[in-house]
Amino acid sequence: MGAGRPLLVITAGCSGIMFAEFLQYLFSGMTIGATYALVGLGFAIIYNASHVINFAQGEFVMIGGMATVFLIHIGLPLPVAILGAVALAVVTGLALEKLAVEPARNADVVTLIIITIGASIFLRGLAQVLWGKEFFALPAFSGNDPIHLGGATLLPQSLWVLGITLAIVVALAWFFKYTLIGKAILATACNADAAKMMGINTQFILFISFGLSALLGAVAGIIVAPITLTSYDVGIMLGLKGFVAAVLGGLGSAVGAIVGGLLLGIIEAMAAGYISSDYKDAVPFVIILLILFFLPSGLFGARGTERV
Amino acid sequence: MLAKLTHPRIGGLLILSLIIALLPLALPNNYYYDVAIKIGINAIVVVGLNLLIGYAGQISLGHGGFFGLGAYTSGILTAVYGWPPLLALLTGVAVVGVLSFIVARPILRLTGHYLAMATLGLGIIISIVISNEDWLTGGPDGMYVEPFTLLGWELYGEKPWYWVIGALLVISVWMAMNIVDSPAGRALRAVHGSEVAAQVVGVDTTGYKVLLFVVSAVFASVMGSLFAHYSGFITPAQAGFFHSIELVTMVVLGGMASTYGALVGAVLLTVLPQLLSGFEDFEMVIFGLILMLTLIFMPKGLVPTLTHKLKDWRGGRS
Amino acid sequence: MLKSLFTRGAMLAVCAVSLLSPALADDAIKIGSFLSATGPASFLGDPELKTLQLYIDKLNAEGGLLGKKVELIHYDDAGDAEKARTFVKRLLDNDKVSLIIGGTTTGTTMAAIPLVERAKIPFISLAGGIDIIDPVKKWVFKTPQTDRMAAAKIMEDMKKRGYTKIALLSETSGFGRSGREQTLKVAPEYGIDIVLDETYGPKDTDMTAQLTKIKNTEGVQAVFVFGFGQGPAIVTKNYAQLGITLPLYQSHGVASNSYIDLAGDAAQGVLISASALLITDDLPADDVQKTVLVNYKKDYETAFKAPVSTFGAYAYDGLMLAVNAIKKAGSTDPSKVRDAIEQTEGYVGATGVVNMSPKDHMGLDLTAFRILEIKDGGWVLIQ
Structure with missing residues (x-):
């Protein structure tokens, strides 16, 4: 009996640390995961409107972060700089659709995908020429003093990331449910031909989709920049991660992209903490392969086999 | 006889052989040979990949992975375990063949971009493993590979390699055309790519697609092995995602479902970075712009669009 | 039809060939360089390239080397070893450079080593990996600490x-x-x-x-x-x-x-x-590197309006080692230049004091490193 007590205390203390550790992985994973989710959502929206995987999605993220840094540098206050950067990204997205995707609208989907790859190289090159090759740090929106929670720590910026992501998801849900354009986007995603017959201008839907995706990407790039830093080539990695998030959730599902993104972030943090920091980047891909083998429609996707 | 020569298949092969035979006259030094060899290596991979993209309608985002797997299998087995290069190459082929079959069989039963996702995952996993297991692969800094030897004869230097790769290019173009013209391939094209129609007339489209995928993966593996021996130095970038994307870009730029288009795509994307090297910081801007503009104005790719234009022009004239 | 396409292709190839050929003055001393001026290692490669350009311009303004102009032929490998390999081949076979300074990363350097060894052209690498000089390769040197x-x-x-x-x-x-x-x-x-x-x-x-x-x-x-x-x-x-x-x-x-x-x-x-470069201003006046560092810092910061980094200093040392060796050899004969680099002794560089030998193709010792501490946004020398 007497020997049991201290042992109990030790295990309790130990599990306390273990819980704090778990919580820390969860916080870190969710923060990064939320940005993956926003980027993934951008992929899903364009994919739904056209079956195009927009490889320039990551560049919207880059434009968001880098343009904010640049606008602050020329003396604008942070909120104005953020609005300016988002506007720049949206204009870029719309221009990309109008000037590069629309003229080739009759081309094969693969061709359109390669056009977006060309666009991403072009935009990255332009950013490198205009803004240089250095990394930049964006100031945190409300300080850097960590918040302590259950033995784990959280940056105020993480709350911004999670809060803004949540707000955007709610706003998008409202947009798709209650606005005419939102409903038209959903209809096009569901069946483009039928939507066309119903008088929906599917080309315009794609135009709007690019703007919307650019907005999501830019916001992701801005809110995460104080944590992760930003540079002209930051879009390569975040773009790829966003794509993986979208695939993880079943390409083309908005809910899937959000869950996929959060999941991806959490998996990475957990894998780094519990399995192997060397192989943490491989874990999501192993999961993707397993899903494709055993659950081919993804976690939230539509049926795997298409109708004739 | 003459009719046979003007047949696009044989005529094209003859012209290709002629170009390969005469090109050295225009190559002033080893650097040019090196670029030509790299064009050849890329071209063979892309001819294989074109089978998958152009004829099976599937995208692979993991062919860099197969290329890298071939390269590292050869590199490791010859350098670390002292295997003869040909045996190592064939082992690479077996590994990649089996791997691609295992992945493709269940996934190609589904329609949609699932193969793209599976190959994306597979390719990235391969490159992560190569990069991490540095005790065997030399890690991110790469590893040296011994020259290719066969029965005591050493293949070394640009000029011998040029002829070997040139010959292989002709052979692989010939093989690709034969696969496309096989009964299953014809059936698939005869019904204008409609899978359902093909299945209705009794064609095993899934089996055919799996075959095309495995063949294209094996093409990549073989060229990975040969590249490793030729270059003498390989890095995980060979297996990376961006190499995979580059290969797909070559197919699309040259023209999908066109074997010669694949060749032109390989030539352009291999030569372009060399031409643009003088632009320094503007290289990416120009490269991206060329890629975009080409496909905006020639969405079918270079060769199909140009041949079409040529036909129109001739038709209009006569 | 196919035929005409292919003649077109052939013409294109010939055009490409003529475009690629360098139209350079023949009597200039050609120094080749391949750096990762873009890509993930660009913050190393970019100051390296700037430094090379700056000092080669300076050298030419002062009358060149051995009475000849010095010409820098540079390619950007973007951190890709395979690109680096092709560019090194281009420098060696096509541009016929006398010497190569480059290789921002260990990977790109390793890709270049077999080629320069075969071509017998001196190569000064700007990368850190110890494998570059251990074991010693006849034609390969490096300037950064390992x-x-x-x-x-x-x-x-x-x-x-x-x-x-x-x-x-x-x-x-x-x-x-x-x-x-x-x-x-x-x-x-x-x-x-x-x-x-x-x-x-x-x-x-x-x-x-x-x-x-x-x-x-x-x-x-x-x-x-x-x-x-x-x-x-x-x-x-x-x-x-x-x-x-x-x-x-x-x-x-x-x-x-x-x-x-x-x-x-x-x-x-x-x-x-x-390296001591980060604390140039705080170095005691009697520190051997003081003058070199003050000058390099001044030159770089005046020319580019950006703070110096120790990475650019690697390129500075590489170029100076090459220039000194060419001067000493009195020609650009590769094997004479190579020998001269190997005999470098007491060269006070921006990274450290270099004493090369046939057994040591870097020539730095632990004094080339200082332990610094970051205090209030600046560097403070600890030892």
């Missing part, structure tokens, strides 16, 4: 402070991988036990998971991070976020002011092994 030296310098300092149990967090890039290997090798020599060996990816945006593990590992007395670029800055921020109070050591991969800018307040108290 990763083994960085590890040794840090371990030396840890030993002095009585730390025996440390955690290692290295990057999975070539730089970090090789640094990790050398650290694991060197640590026992200083009686230091690496109790935790973690890694992060070069593009990772969050390292709190690895750091949490380190934080919760019993007995760790200090943490050593081996990486370059933005990764170590994020590690530093995460370190502060988690409230870890253990001493944090960084390698020379972060030896630039941008690291302090990126990490912000979190960088306070971080210890790094770096």
Whole structure:
């Protein structure tokens, strides 16, 4: 009996640390995961409107972060700089659709995908020429003093990331449910031909989709920049991660992209903490392969086999 | 006889052989040979990949992975375990063949971009493993590979390699055309790519697609092995995602479902970075712009669009 | 139809060939260079290229070398070893350069080594990996300190402070991988036990998971991070976020002011092994490197309106070693120049004092590294 007590205390203390550790992985994973989710959502929206995987999605993220840094540098206050950067990204997205995707609208989907790859190289090159090759740090929106929670720590910026992501998801849900354009986007995603017959201008839907995706990407790039830093080539990695998030959730599902993104972030943090920091980047891909083998429609996707 | 020569298949092969035979006259030094060899290596991979993209309608985002797997299998087995290069190459082929079959069989039963996702995952996993297991692969800094030897004869230097790769290019173009013209391939094209129609007339489209995928993966593996021996130095970038994307870009730029288009795509994307090297910081801007503009104005790719234009022009004239 | 297409293709090829041929003055001394001026290692390659251009212009303004103009032929490999290999072939076979200065990363350098060895052209690498010069290759030299030296310098300092149990967090890039290997090798020599060996990816945006593990590992007395670029800055921020109070050591991969800018307040108290360049203004006047460093810093910062980094200094040393050797050899004859580089003695460079020998193609010792501490947004010399 007497020997049991201290042992109990030790295990309790130990599990306390273990819980704090778990919580820390969860916080870190969710923060990064939320940005993956926003980027993934951008992929899903364009994919739904056209079956195009927009490889320039990551560049919207880059434009968001880098343009904010640049606008602050020329003396604008942070909120104005953020609005300016988002506007720049949206204009870029719309221009990309109008000037590069629309003229080739009759081309094969693969061709359109390669056009977006060309666009991403072009935009990255332009950013490198205009803004240089250095990394930049964006100031945190409300300080850097960590918040302590259950033995784990959280940056105020993480709350911004999670809060803004949540707000955007709610706003998008409202947009798709209650606005005419939102409903038209959903209809096009569901069946483009039928939507066309119903008088929906599917080309315009794609135009709007690019703007919307650019907005999501830019916001992701801005809110995460104080944590992760930003540079002209930051879009390569975040773009790829966003794509993986979208695939993880079943390409083309908005809910899937959000869950996929959060999941991806959490998996990475957990894998780094519990399995192997060397192989943490491989874990999501192993999961993707397993899903494709055993659950081919993804976690939230539509049926795997298409109708004739 | 003459009719046979003007047949696009044989005529094209003859012209290709002629170009390969005469090109050295225009190559002033080893650097040019090196670029030509790299064009050849890329071209063979892309001819294989074109089978998958152009004829099976599937995208692979993991062919860099197969290329890298071939390269590292050869590199490791010859350098670390002292295997003869040909045996190592064939082992690479077996590994990649089996791997691609295992992945493709269940996934190609589904329609949609699932193969793209599976190959994306597979390719990235391969490159992560190569990069991490540095005790065997030399890690991110790469590893040296011994020259290719066969029965005591050493293949070394640009000029011998040029002829070997040139010959292989002709052979692989010939093989690709034969696969496309096989009964299953014809059936698939005869019904204008409609899978359902093909299945209705009794064609095993899934089996055919799996075959095309495995063949294209094996093409990549073989060229990975040969590249490793030729270059003498390989890095995980060979297996990376961006190499995979580059290969797909070559197919699309040259023209999908066109074997010669694949060749032109390989030539352009291999030569372009060399031409643009003088632009320094503007290289990416120009490269991206060329890629975009080409496909905006020639969405079918270079060769199909140009041949079409040529036909129109001739038709209009006569 | 196909035929005409192919004649077109052939014409295109011929055009390409003529475009590629350099139209250069024949009597100039050609120095070749391949650097990662773009891509993930661009913050190393960019100042390297700027330094080379700056000093070659300067050299020409002062009348050139051996009475001839010096011409820099440069290609950007974007950090890709295969691109580097082709560009080195181009420098050797097509541009016929007399000497090559380049190779920003160990990977691109390794790709170039077999080619320069075969072509018998001197090659001065700007990369850190010890494999470049160990074993010694006849035609290959390098200017930066090795990763083994960085590890040794840090371990030396840890030993002095009585730390025996440390955690290692290295990057999975070539730089970090090789640094990790050398650290694991060197640590026992200083009686230091690496109790935790973690890694992060070069593009990772969050390292709190690895750091949490380190934080919760019993007995760790200090943490050593081996990486370059933005990764170590994020590690530093995460370190502060988690409230870890253990001493944090960084390698020379972060030896630039941008690291302090990126990490912000979190960088306070971080210890790094770096060249003296970072503390040029605070160096005692009798320090051998003082004059060289003051001049390089002034030249670079006037020309580019950007702070110097120790990476550009590698290129400065590379160029000066080459220039001195060509002067000494009195020609650009490759084997004479090679011998002259190998005989370099007492060259006071921006990185350190260089004494080459047939057994040592780098010629630096541990004095080329100083331990610096970051205090109030600046560097302070510890030893």
